[in-house]
Amino acid sequence: MARRPLILWWCATLWVAFVLGAGAAAPPAPAAPPAPVRVVTIEGAIGPATAEHVRRGLTHAQRDGAQLVVLQMDTPGGLDTSMRRIIRDILASPVPVASFVGPSGARAASAGTYILYASHIAAMAPGTNLGAATPVALGGSPEPAPPPARSGRPAQPAASGASEPAPQTGPTPTVSGQKQLSDAVAYIRSLAQMRGRNVQWAEKAVREAASLSAEEALAQGVIEFVARDLPTLLAQIDGRRLDIEGRSLTLRTAGAALVHEEPDWRIRLLAVITDPSVALILMMLGIYGLFFEFSNPGALVPGVLGGICLLLGLYALQLLPVNYAGLALIALGLAFMVAEVLMPSFGVLGLGGIVAFVLGAVILIDTEVPGFGIPLGLIAAMAVLSAAVVIGLTAMAVRSRQRAVVSGDATVIGQQARVLEVGVDEAWVEVAGERWRARSHTKLHTGQTVLVHGRDGLVLHVRPVAPLQESDHDR
Structure with missing residues (x-):
């Protein structure tokens, strides 16, 4: 009886060891694959169709649970209204947005620079450039002329890269251009401060139409990454923490699937007609x-x-x-x-x-x-x-x-007609397939051929053109 507790103790020990060994030998549960990354391509001038394309891409990214939207840009700029609409959508998006100027040889000039500054992540491919963000005055010169110096000395020439102002008519064009320039400077400064990027160079890009290469932009804190392609960029930003609408988000982009947002027929039609x-x-x-x-x-x-x-x-x-x-x-x-x-x-x-x-x-x-x-x-x-x-x-x-008139009632006079019916004072004749009332100073007979020599309203004046043939009278 003394051995029975000892046997039970050994059995319990062996059972615990078996369970622990089985648990240790079991393979770990596979990690869930990273959420996809949606890619929206911006090529050419930015217009209403581009803004609609970006808006749909951000909406689909949120609907499908994408962890990041990449705007791959190659643009010379575009319309101010379309650019601001894109930036509003980026700032309101619950999905972070990365702007990538690529592939090599691409650019993000003018409106593209503003969009890059507004994005949560800014990256460029080697051999690309950005900048030249001076606003183009609507219907006028790209940049207003500087005011004359108070000392009487001539004003300094426009900064390098800016176009010479064209002669303009209308009230105070310089004041209007200065307002537009100041608005653009304030706008890009606010975007740079929001994203923690180089504010001084942003203002220089607007006032002096300055441009930077990818390596220079990285060195001056305008962008965060230089990557040769999208997979390289996703590998570089893997593990980066972002603050989106007050919540902290860690990207898991290494090896994430790329889903390209293709424009539908409505966006293609809008791009053509605009x-x-x-x-x-x-x-x-x-x-x-x-x-x-x-x-x-x-x-x-x-x-x-x-x-x-x-x-x-x-x-x-x-x-x-x-x-x-x-x-x-x-x-x-x-x-x-x-x-x-x-x-x-x-x-x-x-x-x-x-x-x-x-x-x-x-x-x-x-x-x-x-x-x-x-x-x-x-x-x-x-x-x-x-x-x-x-x-x-x-x-x-x-x-x-x-040309002579060949149709209509003006051609009735001078034509021959055939008598269809004869009444007391009038007769009915057929002229060119039409039925007319007719009058004559001589007696008419059915089937007789007559000549129209006058007209009084809807009544024709006719006269016989040949004596009535016996055969016609018999009929």
């Missing part, structure tokens, strides 16, 4: 289509296509910085050219319309941002095409007026 050249062409096609429809009611195709093109063109123009004086000149020019076709004025209206159209097209887009101008070659080609259409239609109208 090109100023395309918008101008759509407007012209729309107006000419409606003109041909009104000139030939029932054709349908010109009216339908013209209405669609005109609405698309107007929608695109309301998204762009349009000079409404230019738009009015274009509309006036097209109206003059249409009036030249309807009532030829020996070229006065047509020539005036072409001049108004060219002037309006030149000043239509109220900005000098790269990628948002209308090429002069396109304006000249459209003016020549419009002139050819006006001249061709006018020549056709003049030739048609010189």
